[in-house]
Amino acid sequence: MVGLGKLGLPLAALLATRGFEVVGLDADRRRIDGINAGLVGGSELGLESLIRDAESRLRLEMISDQAIAISDVTFIIVPTPSGPDGRFRNDSVIAAIRQIGNALRATDRYHLVVLVSTVMPTSMTEVIAPALEKAARRKVGDRLGLCYSPEFVALGSVIRDMSRPDLLLIGESDAAAGDLLLGIYRAIIETKPEIHRMNFVNAEICKLAVNSFVTTKISFANMIAEACDHLPSADAEVVLRAAGADSRIGHDYLRGAVGYGGPCFPRDNIAFTLMGRDLGLQFELAAATDATNRHQLQRLCAVIEARAQTGATIAILGMSYKPGTDVIEASQGIALAQAMFDGGFNVLIADPAAAQNAAAILGHGVSVASAAEAVARADVVAIMTQWPQFRNIPMANFMRDKQNITVIDPWRVFKFGELPSSVEHIVLGFGPDAAGEPPPQAYND
Ligand SMILES: NC(=O)c1ccc[n+]([C@@H]2O[C@H](COP(=O)([O-])OP(=O)(O)OC[C@H]3O[C@@H](n4cnc5c(N)ncnc54)[C@H](O)[C@@H]3O)[C@@H](O)[C@H]2O)c1
Structure with missing residues (x-):
């Protein structure tokens, strides 16, 4: 799990409690030390007890090639802040992708990379997949799978929302990559959500479309409320x-x-x-x-x-x-x-x-x-x-x-x-x- 922030840490802990061996990686030493000292940050319901339940299956470390090379799947949940023009910046994602790609050069095993961070449509095919292929020196499809799977969660109820989602959205490079990710999700979900598997651009559009629709609904309600004033x-x-x-x-x-x-x-x-x-x-x-x-x-x-x-x-x-x-x-x-x-x-x-x-x-x-x-x-x-x-x-x-x-x-x-x-x-x-x-x-x- 690359990025132990508001989403990455709950997902890492959730996977560990379901039996996966999880290495939580972050670029910020203070973040790792803080979590190890019990300062998980935020007010995420159930997070502290989830981390306790994860026991030794959740290890936290500074990001390193070695930790990636021994893994089968890497999730990336790093920030994609809005730039001055309002478009999301991919710098942290690219930094993580390069490091993952470099680490994978040392292994011939199949590896799946899952990007969870929100990105602008077309980023996956135009920027992220090429950066991964260049760093790993192998093509996506050649012992390398890539998925874009943004989460639809609300802060405060991240664990509940991850384990009881309405929708699983999976943008996949190929069916094997999507199958592997779906198998992992099945271990953490407690409900039967709709599963939507698609290509990258459709998943990228869908993530933004969902949030844009919900904001439109809120603004519509506020418009009615102002009329009522x-x-x-x-x-x-x-x-x-x-x-x-x-x-x-x-x-x-x-x-x-x-x-x-x-x-x-x-x-x-x-x-x-x-x-x-x-x-x-x-x-x-x-x-x-x-x-x-x-x-x-x-x-x-x-x-x-x-x-x-x-x-x-x-x-x-x-x-x-x-x-x-x-x-x-x-x-x-x-x-x-x-x-x-x-x-x-x-x-x-x-x-x-x-x-x-x-x-x-x-x-x-x-x-x-x-x-x-x-x-x-x-x-x-x-x-x-x-x-x-x-x-x-x-x-x-x-x-x-x-x-x-x-x-x-x-x-x-x-x-x-x-x-x-x-x-x-x-x-x-x-x-x-x-x-x-x-x-x-x-x-x-
Ligand atoms: N917070 C939400 O409610 C929410 C909901 C849906 C989607 N998202 C998306 O998820 C992504 C992450 O959000 P968040 O709120 O968890 O972020 P966050 O800022 O809480 O945490 C990000 C973590 O990533 C680490 N990091 C940054 N660059 C790194 C690198 N190159 N290698 C390793 N670690 C690195 C940071 O030190 C930090 O601990 C964003 O794209 C965001 O838009 C967030």
């Missing part, structure tokens, strides 16, 4: 729950709240737009999804700025891009904190897992507090991540002697009537009734 007695939750019951639509990710973020959705959708542009096509749908997503921040800022003067204290609860992780990449909470700081507000941030990561990015302009303390000191509270811990904030902390505070609650963490009556509780995607008040019965049904 302005329509008396409208409730986006009621509308979307009904619309999602149509099997052609489905409930998943059909929820109006804040924009999407994280290490995959925003950049995969942008990369999809760029794939279209490279082909001389417009791909306006994917571009509109991105524009709609960026608009969600302005929508939120407008609600706050209508209620708070410059210099007021804004508490932003939730810095991670979603609950259950400390990852803050492209997080809406971070974007809001930055926008509020730039707008001259006094910003307090709180998060059960990601506060320190957020403070490191946002710098000295913002202060870190516990959620309870942030609420106690704020004029406006924005709940950006649906952490269940936020429901434990004492109600007294929302109360003031003199002026009332506003709580903006896009995820509907609190029901109407649950917060003290002095609080202005704003739920996005909810139109005012004729008297300008949201109707609680519509929300609580």
Whole structure:
């Protein structure tokens, strides 16, 4: 397993618990030492116990030719960060491929290389396969198999998602390579997912298409929610729950709240737009999804700025891009904190897992507090991540002697009537009734 990051380490541990001898390889000594010292990073459910269960079948080492040469299969799960133009960079993949190819020169045995990292369409045939063949001095097909098999997982539930996937996507150089990979997957999957085997370019397009479709669905839900903001007695939750019951639509990710973020959705959708542009096509749908997503921040800022003067204290609860992780990449909470700081507000941030990561990015302009303390000191509270811990904030902390505070609650963490009556509780995607008040019965049904 080359790359022991957020995906590579769980997959390595999962394979080891299913009886494979796994050598986990990374280029970063601190990462290996950290894992060996029990610092697995993130908040991945079940990862620490999985590593314990793997016992001696999981060895962690610096990447070396020797470890690759004794293996039958190498998975590559290294970063493919977006470059300044939005296209994914293959530098780390190529570095890994060259090292694997070099190591394979020392052996005549069949070897399968599986790339899991997300790449731009055509990378496999135009860049990665040629780099492997050059380094290994043998052709793909000649005792050398190559697969592109991206994972569809969400941080926080990576182990569950890897062992219970909806879909196994395998781009394969030939049937023998695909058969071998499928056999390995069968050892870790607990369900009967649809298996889709195909050539490289189809798998590359499919990976981006899935994430672009999901982001479009989220932006569509946010568009409905914004309409509901302005329509008396409208409730986006009621509308979307009904619309999602149509099997052609489905409930998943059909929820109006804040924009999407994280290490995959925003950049995969942008990369999809760029794939279209490279082909001389417009791909306006994917571009509109991105524009709609960026608009969600302005929508939120407008609600706050209508209620708070410059210099007021804004508490932003939730810095991670979603609950259950400390990852803050492209997080809406971070974007809001930055926008509020730039707008001259006094910003307090709180998060059960990601506060320190957020403070490191946002710098000295913002202060870190516990959620309870942030609420106690704020004029406006924005709940950006649906952490269940936020429901434990004492109600007294929302109360003031003199002026009332506003709580903006896009995820509907609190029901109407649950917060003290002095609080202005704003739920996005909810139109005012004729008297300008949201109707609680519509929300609580
Ligand atoms: N994180 C997600 O939710 C997610 C979901 C689907 C797909 N992906 C894709 O998976 C890939 C990896 O993502 P991640 O989140 O696990 O990355 P990560 O940054 O958490 O980990 C990558 C690891 O690879 C190591 N590494 C880098 N170059 C190396 C090299 N040449 N040799 C050996 N080790 C090397 C790094 O030190 C690091 O430990 C990316 O392409 C990403 O787009 C990620």
